[in-house]
Amino acid sequence: MNEQQRIRRERLRWHSRRALLELDLVMRRFWQSQPELLDDLQAEQLECLLAMEDHDLWELLSGRQEPADPALQGMVALLRQPTGF
Amino acid sequence: MITVRKFDAVIVGAGGAGLRAAIQLSEAGLKTAVLSKVFPTRSHTVAAQGGVAASLGNSEEDHWHWHMYDTVKGSDWLGDQDAIEFMCRKANEVVIELEHYGMPFDRLDNGRIYQRPFGGHMSNFGEKPVRRSCAAADRTGHAMLHAMYQRNIKANTQFFVEWLALDLIRDAEGDVLGVTAMEMETGDLYAFHAKATIFATGGAGRIYYSSTNAFINTGDGAGMAARAGIPLEDMEFWQFHPTGVAGAGVLITEGVRGEGGILRNSQGERFMERYAPNAKDLASRDVVSRAMVTEINEGRGCGPNKDFVLLDITHLPPETIMKRLPGIHEIALQFAGVDALREPIPVVPTCHYQMGGIPTNFKGQVVVPGKRSQNEIVPGFYAAGECACASVHGANRLGTNSLLDLLVFGKSAGESAVDEMKQSPKPHKELPTDAFDRTLERLNRLNTQKDGASVHETQLAMQRSMQKHAGVFRFADLLKQGVQKILEVQKDVERTEIKDKSQVFNTARVEALELDNLIEVAVATMVSAEARKESRGAHVRDDAPDTPERPDGRDDVNWLKHSLWFKDENRLEYKSVNLRPLTVDTIALKKRAY
Ligand SMILES: Cc1cc2nc3c(=O)[nH]c(=O)nc-3n(C[C@H](O)[C@H](O)[C@H](O)COP(=O)(O)OP(=O)(O)OC[C@H]3O[C@@H](n4cnc5c(N)ncnc54)[C@H](O)[C@@H]3O)c2cc1C
Secondary structure, eight states: OOHHHHHHHHHHHHHTOOSSHHHHHHHHHHHHHOSSOOOHHHHHHHHHHHTSOHHHHHHHHTTSSOOSSGGGHHHHHHHOOSSOO | OEEEEEEEEEEEOOSHHHHHHHHHHHHTTOOEEEEESSOGGGSGGGGOOSOEEOOOOSSSOOOHHHHHHHHHHHTTTOSOHHHHHHHHHHHHHHHHHHHHTTOOOOBOTTSSBOEEEEEEEEETTTTEEEEEEEOSTTOHHHHHHHHHHHHHHHTTOEEEETEEEEEEEEOTTOOEEEEEEEETTTOOEEEEEEEEEEEOOOOOGGGSSSBSSOTTOOOHHHHHHHHTTOOEESTTOEEEEEEEETTTOOBOOTHHHHTTOEEEOTTOOOTHHHHOTTTGGGSOHHHHHHHHHHHHHTTOOBTTTTOBEEEEOTTSOHHHHHHHSTTHHHHIIIIIOOOTTTSOEEEEEEEEEEOOBEEBOTTSEEEEOOSSOSSEEEEEEEEOGGGEEOSSSTTSOOTTHHHHHHHHHHHHHHHHHHHHHHHSOOOOOOOOTTTTHHHHHHHHHHHHOOSOEEHHHHHHHHHHHHHHHSSSEEOHHHHHHHHHHHHHHHHHHTTEEOSOOOSSSOHHHHHHHHHHHHHHHHHHHHHHHHHOOSOBTTBEETTSOOOSSSGGGOOHHHHOEEEEEETGGGEEEEEEOOOOOSSSOOOOOOOOOO
């Protein structure tokens, strides 16, 4: 990982700190399970999702809504899981 | 190298309290900086759903004096009655103001703000539940932050987003002259040199293992204040929310019980009828939490380990659930794996709210004991919101009173700072030569630490100790051991090591610096809790028996006083509770029953 990628990753990690515990839990699970897998495209998708308002993001990750942009479907699926906390 | 920037006022925190204070300062034309470690509308205030209390009386008769009575009673008489009167009287004003800022409150058919009942809020001095909570669907906190953020943008407040405040700057006379901070994007250090410094950094609920709080609630303001010699008040009092989803901690809002949800034990019994015959499931939070833990301890818990109770909404019409409580269904599904329309939700009392904090008066000015009085003002220093202790919540906060607290005291802290600067204009006091020492020492220690402790492991050790030794029910021997344990954890915090030493956007460093703050709050909590030998509000000791002189173990003769914990030698001092309201009669001490 070069410095650019490291910074991008770190920023994403920080932006995974949310106002809602629900999202913190989902994002922690993500970072624990996908440590090195993030490629540039996935990073971009994650950036889009993390730029959302907390409640809207939670609607998406809890399955109440589907992403408006179908390109985000893959990342949303990765973040979603039914139970297991 | 530290770059100094000058402002009239620096506010640390862009949640409800910080944004409300900033409006006051910027609209008065003062040059105001607001620092936040996350984007303002991602502050924890966003999580608040239940609403904000105000005796508007839109649905039925209500009065600020009844609200005041409920708050004093809720606080188990540890709240200062001047501050409580001030807050309850100001409630309508700040809520209407918020409406004018564009807050989209739920409305009645006649256009007025819709109000719902909430635990502990009663009409006519404790007679029966009253509808006092104003909400914007289940996004009250979120809507509030948006409205206030927009207002700040208009008023030219300068935001420093993803900046981490590190330490308070005080001079030899004890005056506060600003803060040091790190810009996360670059890792560069700055000093914000200001005539007024306002802390609005929120709570520290992450000191516990099981918490409804998001990860961001690390008590930074309390930690910075403690390191700078400011005591922390009433830190033994933590509210456990009765209904955290068992295992995950995620909160199920009290609004669920407001709309008719019922708590049941393993026998299906609505047990709150036994503990609080009038208010039942809507009794004050500590009363409900204690009842739940009693049910569990006496073997009437549910599940294979009998370690939770059930919150039942299956009797409510699905339309009501979906309309008034839209998020609950998903939370239950995601974090408990149950369909709440058909099955009850497993819940346990979970750490939720910090009643104590940086001591202030009702003007939002930070006060400490001094030679002349027990409440001497610290020049230039203000605090509001969950990081502060005014003290309106005393030993136990009522739901919806916290959003009110941050509006009222955010505003009054801002007002006090404006008054001070306008009435006696002075240039900036010079920064002392040692202004940055504490910060530089901390960073240097962290950068050079060898063979140190893991931040993650140390944080877990702290959280587990707090959970085990200072939970809902407290025991003398566990508290004693807890003090030893937490002091050991503190030693590890002093030698945390991070592997990644990079300068730019280093989240490991941020987390280590946050842990420095969490541990101050944890130690303050444990030491203050061990010392308080009575039960009051959220602090419930097994060895404080219920006797006629000491109902529920509350000992007004010896313990009707605020704790003040000083970092220096873990010293405790006490100060008296202000039982004198501003204009009305004292709400006299009596047993707290619902
Ligand atoms: C799930 C949940 C639901 C709740 N519901 C309700 C409710 O319905 N009604 C109610 O009255 N109360 C409710 N509460 C309580 C209430 O939400 C909080 O007490 C309140 O929002 C705290 O607001 P605040 O402005 O003090 O702090 P926060 O909103 O937590 O803001 C803290 C700010 O400080 C900043 N900050 C912190 N440290 C630093 C640092 N070192 N450097 C820079 N910036 C920093 C953060 O970035 C943030 O902007 C709820 C709490 C929870 C957990």
